[in-house]
Amino acid sequence: MERRNRSLKALNELIHIDSLDSLQRVKSLEIWNNKYLKDKEISDFDLEHSDLLKLLELFYKSISFLKEYKERTRQEMISNKNMKKFLNN
Numbered sequence: 001m002e003r004r005n006r007s008l009k010a011l012n013e014l015i016h017i018d019s020l021d022s023l024q025r026v027k028s029l030e031i032w033n034n035k036y037l038k039d040k041e042i043s044d045f046d047l048e049h050s051d052l053l054k055l056l057e058l059f060y061k062s063i064s065f066l067k068e069y070k071e072r073t074r075q076e077m078i079s080n081k082n083m084k085k086f087l088n089n
Contacts, residue, residue: 007045010036014058026069029062 010032017028047055 003044004046006036007047008051010045011047011051011055011058014055014062018058018061022069025062025065029066 013032017025017032020028042055042059045052045055
């Protein structure tokens, strides 16, 4: 029962995280990952089929979001570097 409760709590937290703005979402996803996946695997979750589908959808949605966020951040860093180079000349 404890495993099921932990799994439901993780799912509900991930649902909440999905509604946050970008910066909060990134930080919250890191915390969520450290809390639920650092010492255990996702296969240890005890959820019903419909809940597993929700978790799967949110999990991959979050991965896609993090990839996009990483790319935006990389582009901003390049832009800042170019601006700094321009201002130093």
